[in-house]
Amino acid sequence: MTDTATTPWFLTGNFAPVHDELTVHDLPVTGSVPPSLSGRYLRNGSNPKAPTQHWFFGDGMVHGIRLEDGRAEWYKNRWVRTTKLAKGLDAMDGEAMLDPTASAANTHVLAHAGRIWTLEEGHFPYEIDRDLDTIGCDDFDGRLTSAFTAHPKLCPETGELHFFGYSPIAPHLTYHVLDAAGRLVHSAPITVPRGTMMHDFMITRDHAIFMDLPVVFDFDNPGAPIRWDDHYGARIGIVPRHGTDADIRWFEVDPCYVFHPLNAYVEGDTVVCDVGRHESMWRNGMNDFPPSFLHRWTFDLGTGSVHEQQLDEVAHGFPRVDDRVQGLRHRYGWGVAPRDGGRVLLDDRVAGVVVKWDLSAGSQSVFDLGPDSHPGEFVFVQDGPDAGEDEGWAMGLVYDAATDSSDLVILDASAPGSEPVARVHLPRRVPFGFHGSWIDDAVLPET
Numbered sequence: 001m002t003d004t005a006t007t008p009w010f011l012t013g014n015f016a017p018v019h020d021e022l023t024v025h026d027l028p029v030t031g032s033v034p035p036s037l038s039g040r041y042l043r044n045g046s047n048p049k050a051p052t053q054h055w056f057f058g059d060g061m062v063h064g065i066r067l068e069d070g071r072a073e074w075y076k077n078r079w080v081r082t083t084k085l086a087k088g089l090d091a092m093d094g095e096a097m098l099d100p101t102a103s104a105a106n107t108h109v110l111a112h113a114g115r116i117w118t119l120e121e122g123h124f125p126y127e128i129d130r131d132l133d134t135i136g137c138d139d140f141d142g143r144l145t146s147a148f149t150a151h152p153k154l155c156p157e158t159g160e161l162h163f164f165g166y167s168p169i170a171p172h173l174t175y176h177v178l179d180a181a182g183r184l185v186h187s188a189p190i191t192v193p194r195g196t197m198m199h200d201f202m203i204t205r206d207h208a209i210f211m212d213l214p215v216v217f218d219f220d221n222p223g224a225p226i227r228w229d230d231h232y233g234a235r236i237g238i239v240p241r242h243g244t245d246a247d248i249r250w251f252e253v254d255p256c257y258v259f260h261p262l263n264a265y266v267e268g269d270t271v272v273c274d275v276g277r278h279e280s281m282w283r284n285g286m287n288d289f290p291p292s293f294l295h296r297w298t299f300d301l302g303t304g305s306v307h308e309q310q311l312d313e314v315a316h317g318f319p320r321v322d323d324r325v326q327g328l329r330h331r332y333g334w335g336v337a338p339r340d341g342g343r344v345l346l347d348d349r350v351a352g353v354v355v356k357w358d359l360s361a362g363s364q365s366v367f368d369l370g371p372d373s374h375p376g377e378f379v380f381v382q383d384g385p386d387a388g389e390d391e392g393w394a395m396g397l398v399y400d401a402a403t404d405s406s407d408l409v410i411l412d413a414s415a416p417g418s419e420p421v422a423r424v425h426l427p428r429r430v431p432f433g434f435h436g437s438w439i440d441d442a443v444l445p446e447t
Contacts, residue, residue, distance in 0.1 A: 045433020
């Protein structure tokens with residue numbers, strides 16, 4: 001039994017790690033798995049095998065569910081076999097911080113160029129196979145010399161994967177591009193005043209967009225190696241795709257923090273960014289985590305003006321769009337929010353709902369999965385190549401606090417308020433985690 005009085009919050013309840021790896025076939029389903037779904041839903045998260053100082057630093061574990069022909073074929077969970085895991089390193093150990101292969105590999109998992117990578121923003125990516133087994137660390141034939149963000153952006157028009165690396169030591173920011181075949185074809189250091197935590201970024205059809213915000217590295221304070229800095233300021237950098245430091249333009253915004261944008265797009269000389277804006281982050285230590293609200297930044301590249309607008313009053317997390325509109329104008333988005341209209345997410349005591357935004361109508365609707373349900377990130381999967389932006393399925397993992405169990409829940413994305421199309425009942429509780437992807441069979445080569 002866990003002693004919750006002395007155990008850190010991220011090792012209790014549904015944050016607590018699981019201690020083994022399973023492979024279970026022919027999962028029970030309530031409802032019907034759409035027969036058009038043929039692939040894998042994979043989600044990454046922190047599942048510490050070695051001691052850790054924070055939820056963000058735990059060893060990565062990928063949970064996967066295989067769907068095909070209307071069946072839930074299997075569930076598997078696997079630790080990512082990184083240098084950090086093999087050596088039992090804490091993420092804040094000097095060896096782990098200086099070794100680019102010592103990734104926690106715990107934040108995201110996605111496919112590109114026929115390969116699957118697990119990601120964590122301070123190190124190189126790790127490749128896994130279709131069965132979630134680790135292949136190894138990837139430095140792209142020695143060409144990658146910085147970290148690899150947990151949030152690369154796949155251009156739906158060119159097939160390029162845009163990403164960046166940040167670091168507490170110079171160069172603090174480097175912009176990279178992989179081509180459609182997975183080759184590293186562009187790397188450009190970008191000048192910023194000091195090392196800041198850049199968790200995510202954005203692209204448009206024409207740009208890459210970086211958020212230089214006032215969460216800075218401070219290794220003189222070992223209890224909070226990253227912290228809020230009232231004096232740093234906040235800037236958004238917009239650079240042409242494949243651009244360099246000489247091409248970037250910086251725009252000042254009100255101080256804030258953004259873990260996750262929804263999307264960005266360009267209209268003429270205007271760049272529009274919809275983001276989950278926190279008023280601050282870690283001002284009073286690493287458990288100080290104010291909620292985020294959907295905001296829109298509008299940057300006029302002709303006049304240099306900046307406009308900021310709050311789009312709703314609902315605290316949210318894990319915003320996502322249809323991957324086919326990444327960097328293009330979007331209408332819809334999906335996220336999660338507290339069920340009671342409060343400000344707390346991912347808490348065993350506070351149930352959640354899945355949120356759907358209609359940005360054209362300026363409205364928001366919800367899927368309420370029950371008073372004991374705790375949904376994580378939901379991703380959109382289109383129902384066929386010609387389907388519209390909300391014609392398909394929203395899917396994600398949901399923890400039920402009443403039964404201490406987890407399901408993969410599939411929703412009709414076009415029908416807020418409706419019952420789930422399917423609940424795939426998993427053989428174990430899946431701890432709260434971070435990000436994931438639907439990986440269609442069409443994007444992976446035949447074996």
